[in-house]
Amino acid sequence: MAKIVKLISKNCGKIIPGSVEDYVKAGGYKGLKKAMKMDPKEIIEEVKKSGLMGRGGAGYPTGKKWEQAYANSRKPEYVVCNGDEGEPGTYKDRLILSQDPLRLIEGMTIAAYVFNIKEGYIYVRGEYLDLQETINSAIKNAEEANYLGENILGSDFSFHINVVWGAGAYVCGENTALLESIEGKSGRPRKKPPFLTLVGLHQAPTLLQNVETYSNISYIVEHGGEEYHSYGTEYSGGTKLVCLSGNIAKKGVYEIPFGTPIREIIYEIGGGIPGGRNLKFVQLGGSSGACFKDEKLDTPMCYKALQDNGLKLGSGALLVIDDSNCVIDFLKCITEFFIHESCGKCTPCREGNTRLLELLDKFSKGKAEKEDIDRLCEISGLMKRASFCGLGQAATTALADCIKYMKDEFLEHVDGHCRAGVCSMSGKEER
Amino acid sequence: MNGTPLVTKVKEIIDKYNGSQERLIQILLDLQKESGQNYLPEDCIEEVSSILDMPLGKVFEVATFYSMFNNEPKGRYVIEVCKSAPCHVTGSKNVAKMFEDALNIKMGETTSDNMFTLQYSSCFGGCDVSPAIKINEIIYGNLTMEKINEIIDMYRRK
Numbered sequence: 001m002a003k004i005v006k007l008i009s010k011n012c013g014k015i016i017p018g019s020v021e022d023y024v025k026a027g028g029y030k031g032l033k034k035a036m037k038m039d040p041k042e043i044i045e046e047v048k049k050s051g052l053m054g055r056g057g058a059g060y061p062t063g064k065k066w067e068q069a070y071a072n073s074r075k076p077e078y079v080v081c082n083g084d085e086g087e088p089g090t091y092k093d094r095l096i097l098s099q100d101p102l103r104l105i106e107g108m109t110i111a112a113y114v115f116n117i118k119e120g121y122i123y124v125r126g127e128y129l130d131l132q133e134t135i136n137s138a139i140k141n142a143e144e145a146n147y148l149g150e151n152i153l154g155s156d157f158s159f160h161i162n163v164v165w166g167a168g169a170y171v172c173g174e175n176t177a178l179l180e181s182i183e184g185k186s187g188r189p190r191k192k193p194p195f196l197t198l199v200g201l202h203q204a205p206t207l208l209q210n211v212e213t214y215s216n217i218s219y220i221v222e223h224g225g226e227e228y229h230s231y232g233t234e235y236s237g238g239t240k241l242v243c244l245s246g247n248i249a250k251k252g253v254y255e256i257p258f259g260t261p262i263r264e265i266i267y268e269i270g271g272g273i274p275g276g277r278n279l280k281f282v283q284l285g286g287s288s289g290a291c292f293k294d295e296k297l298d299t300p301m302c303y304k305a306l307q308d309n310g311l312k313l314g315s316g317a318l319l320v321i322d323d324s325n326c327v328i329d330f331l332k333c334i335t336e337f338f339i340h341e342s343c344g345k346c347t348p349c350r351e352g353n354t355r356l357l358e359l360l361d362k363f364s365k366g367k368a369e370k371e372d373i374d375r376l377c378e379i380s381g382l383m384k385r386a387s388f389c390g391l392g393q394a395a396t397t398a399l400a401d402c403i404k405y406m407k408d409e410f411l412e413h414v415d416g417h418c419r420a421g422v423c424s425m426s427g428k429e430e431r
Numbered sequence: 432m433n434g435t436p437l438v439t440k441v442k443e444i445i446d447k448y449n450g451s452q453e454r455l456i457q458i459l460l461d462l463q464k465e466s467g468q469n470y471l472p473e474d475c476i477e478e479v480s481s482i483l484d485m486p487l488g489k490v491f492e493v494a495t496f497y498s499m500f501n502n503e504p505k506g507r508y509v510i511e512v513c514k515s516a517p518c519h520v521t522g523s524k525n526v527a528k529m530f531e532d533a534l535n536i537k538m539g540e541t542t543s544d545n546m547f548t549l550q551y552s553s554c555f556g557g558c559d560v561s562p563a564i565k566i567n568e569i570i571y572g573n574l575t576m577e578k579i580n581e582i583i584d585m586y587r588r589k
Binding site: 167 | 451452453454455456457459460489492493496497498499500514515516517519520521553554555556557558559560561565568569570
């Protein structure tokens, strides 16, 4: 039986968001107090033991990142939080930011303590501007209670947090583009290397993590890395916030221990597919994520098991698509998204997505020929290899998977038939 | 393009951010909100460029890069219908159609009284109530025609 474990979401809906009094009453700030009695290296050791991986999508081990940053001759000078979750179907950071922002702030403060950093930034997507008041009041309250600001808890350690708002750009979720945006520029990705722990914000070494990643830190410090790790699997420590969306009964954000099979998440936690419909396929990790059918549903949510099955956890968004949908129509929707969100810097991404949509449109109008499937594969492969940043490289993940698993439907469209009855097939006669 | 009252507020907003070039996006967000028509008038962008002492092209680049910035006047309330995958598979097209019928305009258009602009948007994280819409900063979901009419009435009365 699938279970929900609330390590970092336990306060959500239970306390007044941003109230220090409530947060402390619920056990908050124990992590920071403990951390400030520890040696920074010990804290890094606990984070390593926790098996925590970056929750933004890339899944880089957090402890390893901290250890490497600590070993550099010039240590990070900024703590930056990526709150630009733009992967369609992802709204887990919104849960933390709106319901328990102090958990994020405490996590960032511990990170700042480890590297003795004075200044931090929370970058939040402009689409969440309704949370402005909540986040600002959380920071103000933490400062007033001396958990943030000058001489935190009477020590020599001082740390300030600034909030920066985005203005609508999916690409700013890419870490280097996000820093460009914090600097007030348009969010076009930088060349990597150098990596951010060497050259980041204002060209200074920078520690950058996702909202959910920081939000795990206080628990790890308070309870120890091993205990945190024990909730998950050997390769994936702790819990993950998963976001259920699409054709599923109980849409929402749920905290699940790593190792839970995807099938249990969909059918037990999510209540299955409503309206007597059947599962067509699932997309994991947002619009840049992999698509798969029923055969892979027993894969446990775990970085290693997913990887072994050719999947990636990404942001933790689980989009369920039922059989009333057409695969071509779905891919057109995904491709339109990437056309809109491509920053235009590199040609493969800027042009590739547009050409893909033209081809997909031929399928939906019944004007496609069999060779158009090869053309889709060719462009998709090129974009994957030659795009400048992750946006273009991952834009065709869904397309490649759908051709792999649902080629019969592409062929049906070539024959002028859409089994879901979604596509217009309006150009069929012209052929 | 002189005479928009908004232009006189540019200095005030920039001062709030200590005249920092780095806060350009925040300045433009505040300006757009202040405009009442959800857009950045050209003379205001010129004023920002002059006060911040930044090349006009740089300010325009930012004002056109981010999708939340509009360069043409919009309605007082911008109704954004999410068309990303989670909302698409749960029927965002029907929601768009219902709003078109209720407001008697097409997607991308503004009502003649300048109250509402109807447009599509990328995902804004309302997936738990999909198909979702956002009116200025507030998300609404699980929509029916009846609920849509109620929402529109509520905003008209504001």
